[in-house]
Amino acid sequence: MKYKSDFLEYYIQKPGVIFSFIITIFSSILLVGTLISKKLHFDYFIFIALLGLIFEFIYGVGLSFVILRKKEKYVHLTPFLITNWLIGCFCLNAFFPLFYDLPIWVYLATLAFCLSNFLIYRNSDENRETSISYFINGLSFAIIVYFTIYLLSLMPFSFVAILALGLGFYGLVPALVLIIHIVTIMRHLNRNRINYISFGAGFLMIIIGLTVFTIGLSIESRKIAQSVRIQSFDHNNELPNYIAISQRLKPNFFNEILLKKDIVYIPIHDILTYRGFDSFGSKQYNERKINNPIVSIAYLFCQDLNLDDDDRINILKSNFDKRLEAEEQLWSGENLITKNIKEDVKVYPEARLAYTEISMKIECTEDSRRDQEAIYSFQLPEGSVATSLSLWVNGIERKGVLTTKEKAKAAYKQIVGVESRDPSLMQWKEGNKVVVRVFPINRENPRTFKCGFTTPLKVEDNEMKYQSLSIKGPNISNAETISRIQMAGNTNITTSKDFELKKNFYINKSKGLDNWEAIIPLNKALPSTSFAWKNKVYEVKDIQKIIIPFTPSEIILDLNSSWTTKQIESFVELNKQNVFVYVNDEKKEINKENFRAIEQEFEDLHYSLLPLYKISENSLIITKCGTFSANFEELEDSDYLKNIKAETKQRNLKVINISSDINPFWQTAKEQKYITYFQTSLKNSLKLIEQKRFILFKTDTNAVNIEPANISIVESPQNNSLKSNGPNHIYRMYAFGKVLEEQVKIQNDSLSQNQYVELAKDANIVTPISSLIVLETDEDYKKNGIEKNVDTLGNASINNDGAVPEPHEWLLIILGSTILLFYYRKNKNQTS
Known part of the structure; x- marks a missing residue:
């Protein structure tokens, strides 16, 4: 430590060091500010980057002139010169994509290279042990080699662009640094064999790691390319081209990287073309483009897959569960985080159903100003249905309105894409998935939405099992989560994660959203449970x-x-x-x-x-x-x-x-x-x-089977023998089963389609033909031809799940209330 402090004190006393240190710190602050501002979509990041470039240009030209004139006196400032040149490159990259988006480890590797240079470039005859510095320098030197190779094809343009405020110079910086460093390092390595070995070991370690990765990626690329060629002989004209490849592609780390070439990862040969969201043919993939040096170099040794972007996105969707990333997105959502989650579950053991209500608060990362769009994907247990959606607008909960999927989608596109105002949309997707969209979210306007799902309890042996929902969305892993379970009736329950019983509720607090399950004992004799609605009764019976x-x-x-x-x-x-x-x-x-x-x-x-x-x-x-x-x-x-x-x-x-x-x-x-x-x-x-x-x-025209729960929901005319003693989720499940059951029939039958849209509206369920949408004002619904639902079950609720009174029951309630009010006033008058 004493040696290091002595060296630092000695180095600071050299001419120009303090001034260069101040300039470097100031330029580094400008670079960090540029990167943060760009990440958070601040419009003024270009101004910060240009300010940094001006400082770098003036300082770089001046210092280069001084070093060339008085080399012996100022050569010790060469590490400052290299550092500021590279800072200038990164500042320029902020608004002119020299390198595109870089992983954070690239910046850290460049920083390690620059810091180790101060020990290696020192103008001293002392032969101190600096093997660690040389090892780190050898490791990080590989990034300079990569930058040089990456910008090789830009060098002719860079010479021409030097005339434009000297900005073209930064396209030559990696090559200049490479030459300077090789000359310097060769001179210094001769002084100490240990340093020579350390530098070589660091550089060789990178080469070995890169070689191993490249070989693995290359082998996989050849397998896929060979499969494409073989399948071309047996091509089935009835299926899309990519299907044969998808069927024989086992998902793994290398295959995903290969499929993301040009879509997410930028190959070296692609530096002269920049493609945004609309560059992937007819399909969109919502993952930012990254220049990963390791991946980009490995691509050079891989065979071309001969698959277009649309085909590769489809394979990513089917084989790698990337359907959420491929969802159409009207606005970026890369700076969003899920702040907190409330998971509220109510279990109805007698009906073998459960209702799950998920509330989420979404925020932008600190100081982000641009409007963002959040997209969440809910993977539901088999047989489940979405039954509610709410969005808080100006602090007031606005509940979703159910309409046809076409009207809901058109209204959402109009309001988000054109008018940039408040909506939320819930859509059904194949494979027991539901997608929820929320807009707009910015730093001054965090959003809260709530959605509900009715799910059957899966019967296995002598138990019923509740399975939590699997959710994908903006940065869920760090959300503050509170989970609550309540039971309808007195039934024991065991869970796979720790819940604490408080005031008849089971409570758990955690980070993120865990997958968990709850086990409930199964009653061998199914209790009589039913729900009455519009002169019909929907009764839960054992499946036959x-x-x-x-x-x-x-x-x-x-x-x-x-x-x-x-x-x-x-x-x-x-x-x-x-x-x-x-x-x-x-x-x-x-x-x-x-x-x-x-x-x-x-x-x-x-x-x-x-x-x-x-x-x-x-x-x-x-x-x-x-x-x-x-x-x-x-x-x-x-x-x-x-x-x-x-x-x-x-x-x-x-x-x-x-x-x-x-x-x-x-x-x-x-x-x-x-x-x-x-x-x-x-x-x-x-x-x-x-x-x-x-x-x-056994099936019947007036029954729907819920196979996971081993129950059937039977519709019958209402009579005095059956009372509504179960949750309204019974009817919602019946309606969902009917809509799915008739999907084949309604493909070309518009009358039938309208009929089942009305059934979906009545039960307020999201299906292949219906969606839930929340708009900012009642006028928005009128403009988009969406009628608010009247005389329907409406949105499900954790606290309001019982029977809705029938018309004759409403009459009795009103009559009873009138009589009570009459006696109350009569007694009050007598007392006074």
């Missing part, structure tokens, strides 16, 4: 399973990479003559002799898309799902989906899933009744085939 005789015309094994050899063998050993698989869209018999060879065809197929419209009537499909696949929305324009919609339902296909998971494709096919679906174990599925049976859930 029916075992029917079923001899399939064919058995189709829907193979993929998750199947084991033993599982495939179990089916071929049944010695059935009608067991087939689809290989490259062609049906092929599978038996004891060829099943091992056929298995190899599927060893890298991670999800399938069977041609359901080609499968023989009354066939049985055995599938084993994973969790990801393309969904109907992404296949919307394909001939494949058009054929499924036109020709599948009438084929009476039955599906057994031997996995507990279900992917988005099969989920939608099940919900929209294209197939009859049953989930069970491998053992039970083999037993059913042997016995020539199939298990159905």
Whole structure:
């Protein structure tokens, strides 16, 4: 330490050091201010950057002239010169994209390079041990090499641009620093072999790490490129081009980086083109573009995937769950944070339902002025439905109004994209997802919104299970979260995270949003629970399973990479003559002799898309799902989906899933009744085939089955024997099931579509044909042709879930109130 302090004191006394130190600190402050201002979208960051450039230019020219004239006297100031040159580069990058957005580690590496230079460049004959400084310098020197390579193609332009206020000079800075440093380091390394080894070890460590990463990325790129070439021979014209690649692409760290080339990560050869949100063809991807040196260099040694941007975004959506990032976004939301979350759950054990209300407060990062748009994605348990939305406007809660999805989307685009005022929008998405949008949010206007979801309790063995919602959105991980559970009735509950019982509520405080579950004992005898609405009663009953005789015309094994050899063998050993698989869209018999060879065809197929419209009537499909696949929305324009919609339902296909998971494709096919679906174990599925049976859930025109909860909700005319003793969520679940059930029918039937929009409005549920929207004023609803819902259930609420009085009940209530008021006034007059 004494040596370091002595050296610092000695160095400060040298000519020009204090002045250069002050200039460097001032320039560094301007650079940090520029970066923060740009990050927070301050309009005046360009002024700060230009001020920094002026200081850097004047100081750099002056110091360069002084060093060239009196080298011996001022050469010790070379580290200051290099540092200020690089600061100037970063300031220029703020408004002219020399390097685009850089990861923070790049700035830290450059800082390490500049600081280590002060020890290495010192003009001293002392042979002190500085191996650590040389090692750090060797590590960080790689970033200067990268900057030089990156700007190599810009150098001719830089020479010309020097005439424009000298700004073009900064395009030459990395190359000048590289030359100066190589000359200096070679002279200094000869003095001490240990320093030579230290510098080389630091630089070599970077090269080795980069090589290992590049080899891994290159191997994966060749696999994908080869797959693209192979699949081009077997291309199915009914499916989009990217599907074959998506099906055989196992998600991993390297594949995601390769797919994000040009979309998120900028390759070195792309420096002369800048592309914003609208540069990805027809699709948008809401992740800022980054110049990551390690990734950019590795791209140079990777094969081109021969996939356009739209195809790669679709693969990111299906294989990497990046559907939220690919949502259309009218305004940026990169500076938003979720400040706090309130998770309020009410469980109705007798109805086997729960209602979850999520309240969120969203803020901009400190001092951000520009309006931002927040987008949240809610992954719901199977069978769940969104039933409420509220947005606080000027401190007042405004509740959502339910309308058609087209009207809601058009109103949101108009008000956000054109008028830049208050709305919030909740939309249904395939795969049990709901997307909520909130606008505007800025530093002076944090926003609070609330949304509610009705979910079935999943029945397993002798237990009912509540599963918390999975939520993606702006920086949720650091939110202050309070979770509360309340039970309707006296029922025990156990949870996977610690809840403390306070005043009949279970309370938990935490950071972020954990995945948790609650277990409730199952009553073997389902209590009589019902809800009355508009002269109808909706009663919760046990679901009825029916075992029917079923001899399939064919058995189709829907193979993929998750199947084991033993599982495939179990089916071929049944010695059935009608067991087939689809290989490259062609049906092929599978038996004891060829099943091992056929298995190899599927060893890298991670999800399938069977041609359901080609499968023989009354066939049985055995599938084993994973969790990801393309969904109907992404296949919307394909001939494949058009054929499924036109020709599948009438084929009476039955599906057994031997996995507990279900992917988005099969989920939608099940919900929209294209197939009859049953989930069970491998053992039970083999037993059913042997016995020539199939298990159905009994259906009726006036009933909706809620399979996860093992219940059926039955509609019947209201009579005196059934009273409304259950929550209104019973009717909401019934309505949701009816809308989904009729989705196939309403594709080309506008009358039916209007009918089911009215049903969705009545129950206030978000469905494939309806959305909830909050607008700032009542006038906004009128302008956009949206009628406020009258005589409907309205938005669900954690505190108001009971029966709504029927008209005759309202009459009795009014009559009773009038009589009470009459007696109250009469008694008051007598007393006075």
